[in-house]
Amino acid sequence: xDAKEFREFGKAAVDFVADYLENIRDHEVLPTVEPGYLLDLxxxxxxxxxxxxxEVLSDINRVIKPGITHWQSxxxxxYYPTSTSYxxxxxxxxxxxxxxxxxxxxxxxxCTELEVVVMDWLAKFLKLPEHFQHASDGxxxxxxxxxxxxxxxxxxxxxxxxxxxxxxxxxPELSESEVRxxxxxxxxxxxxxxxxxxxxxxxxxxxxxxxDEDLILRGDTLRKAIEEDVAAGLIPVICxxxxxxxxxxxxxxxxxxxxxxxxLKVWLHVxxxxxxxxxxLEECAELRRGLDRVDSLxxxxxxxMLVNFDCSAMWLRDANKVVDSFNVDxxxxxxKHEGQSQIPDFRHWQIPLGRRFRALKVWITFRTLGAEGLRxxxxxxxxxxxxxxxxxxxxxxxxxxxxxxLGLVCFRPRGDNENTTQLLQRLMERKKIYxxxxxxxxxxxxxFAVCGMDAKPSDIExxxxxIESQLTAHLAEKSLAEVARKPSNVSDxxxxxxxxxxxGGGGTHEKSQ
Numbered sequence: 001x002d003a004k005e006f007r008e009f010g011k012a013a014v015d016f017v018a019d020y021l022e023n024i025r026d027h028e029v030l031p032t033v034e035p036g037y038l039l040d041l042x043x044x045x046x047x048x049x050x051x052x053x054x055e056v057l058s059d060i061n062r063v064i065k066p067g068i069t070h071w072q073s074x075x076x077x078x079y080y081p082t083s084t085s086y087x088x089x090x091x092x093x094x095x096x097x098x099x100x101x102x103x104x105x106x107x108x109x110x111c112t113e114l115e116v117v118v119m120d121w122l123a124k125f126l127k128l129p130e131h132f133q134h135a136s137d138g139x140x141x142x143x144x145x146x147x148x149x150x151x152x153x154x155x156x157x158x159x160x161x162x163x164x165x166x167x168x169x170x171x172p173e174l175s176e177s178e179v180r181x182x183x184x185x186x187x188x189x190x191x192x193x194x195x196x197x198x199x200x201x202x203x204x205x206x207x208x209x210x211x212d213e214d215l216i217l218r219g220d221t222l223r224k225a226i227e228e229d230v231a232a233g234l235i236p237v238i239c240x241x242x243x244x245x246x247x248x249x250x251x252x253x254x255x256x257x258x259x260x261x262x263x264l265k266v267w268l269h270v271x272x273x274x275x276x277x278x279x280x281l282e283e284c285a286e287l288r289r290g291l292d293r294v295d296s297l298x299x300x301x302x303x304x305m306l307v308n309f310d311c312s313a314m315w316l317r318d319a320n321k322v323v324d325s326f327n328v329d330x331x332x333x334x335x336k337h338e339g340q341s342q343i344p345d346f347r348h349w350q351i352p353l354g355r356r357f358r359a360l361k362v363w364i365t366f367r368t369l370g371a372e373g374l375r376x377x378x379x380x381x382x383x384x385x386x387x388x389x390x391x392x393x394x395x396x397x398x399x400x401x402x403x404x405x406l407g408l409v410c411f412r413p414r415g416d417n418e419n420t421t422q423l424l425q426r427l428m429e430r431k432k433i434y435x436x437x438x439x440x441x442x443x444x445x446x447x448f449a450v451c452g453m454d455a456k457p458s459d460i461e462x463x464x465x466x467i468e469s470q471l472t473a474h475l476a477e478k479s480l481a482e483v484a485r486k487p488s489n490v491s492d493x494x495x496x497x498x499x500x501x502x503x504g505g506g507g508t509h510e511k512s513q
Contacts, residue, residue, distance in 0.1 A: 186225060
């Protein structure tokens with residue numbers, strides 16, 4: 001493929017993507033394929049001779065697109081948003097065109113220095129403490145990781161190594177293996193699975209502490225656990241708190257956790273992968289309480305900042321602690337400018353050696369949307385979630401499980417868990433919208449997350465109509481089945497169904513029928 005053909009293929013691909021995103025509401029959010037569908041459609045070996053790009057693009061439409069779950073659809077309401085935007089897509093394309101691996105400054109000065117710039121821009125935009133900026137006088141700063149999972153793992157590994165060094169100084173009689181065998185970490189039982197996985201990868205148990213009834217982890221719970229473990233001869237290392245838990249977007253009490261961690265010399269990391277977007281809003285200022293006292297935190301730009309995956313921001317109060325833990329130098333990695341304070345070598349701040357030019361898509365997105373555009377995007381998600389919450393509260397057949405938080409609403413049909421299960425099953429079979437189920441204290445519930453590239457109030461109305469009509473159908477079938485199990489005649493059946501409607505058992509959709 002020469003430059004001429006690349007231009008043709010590239011322009012056709014841009015048109016393909018633009019058409020796809022512009023008409024994404026035309027697609028059912030979930031695919032209809034079965035496991036293994038693609039294995040049967042594609043050859044078992046790569047083609048021996050080159051094939052024209054027109055055939056490749058045609059096959060993307062024919063065999064790839066049918067197997068896509070449409071994450072950018074406004075009818076996607078599962079998990080949390082994974083956003084993108086046209087500027088971010090262009091940035092990704094340009095970064096791929098440059099094709100650099102920026103593991104050190106000399107490998108591409110713009111790659112390193114642009115990351116310093118956009119991470120300081122973002123820290124100011126989110127109103128983070130000044131010591132997290134590269135421009136500050138201290139050793140802090142920000143770095144772009146691939147995901148929250150990587151950021152959490154970096155924090156866990158760095159905290160582990162710092163704890164080992166500290167313990168060997170205070171207890172020289174212990175061997176390193178004895179010290180490592182006593183290490184333990186903490187988080188909430190509401191935290192993301194990546195935190196537990198970080199413990200597995202770091203060979204350090206992470207104790208998942210029971211959150212309070214409001215799903216918040218507080219300092220008293222942490223202090224009790226640490227005191228018990230210290231009495232048992234263990235060495236506390238790190239607490240990973242969460243702002244925006246996976247299940248309900250609950251916010252751990254950072255201030256009380258910081259009190260404990262500072263007193264007991266335990267690293268405090270905050271996983272704000274989703275809720276970090278709220279830091280930028282004055283109306284969400286309470287989310288920032290205590291951040292001036294944490295050792296590290298992360299926030300996924302690919303959730304709220306219209307930057308496509310993968311792009312997770314991580315800030316460190318003292319980056320030297322990470323560098324000291326991860327630094328492996330070889331002669332071929334050295335250059336004459338290394339060690340200058342304003343020019344970090346980010347390879348020491350992460351797990352892999354190579355680095356993508358992620359800062360480019362961040363820079364392009366920030367410049368073309370502006371700070372106010374990004375704040376408006378977060379506010380729009382909050383407003384759409386409030387719209388959905390009003391639908392839930394105005395239908396007596398449903399109940400809220402947790403307070404609406406940012407763009408997430410947690411709710412369930414009243415009654416036993418079977419109602420929740422059956423409603424979700426119906427929705428999954430119809431594939432018009434996509435949600436996932438969660439559970440707390442034995443109660444199953446549904447998570448409605450505002451997602452998609454450009455969700456609108458009409459999309460929320462569409463989703464609610466789908467949900468309430470499917471609950472209506474489920475409850476009607478359930479009522480008929482209950483009557484059928486009892487000796488009855490046709491008049492009894494009719495009377496029972498009329499009573500079901502009279503008691504509010506049917507929503508607007510059912511009553512109109």
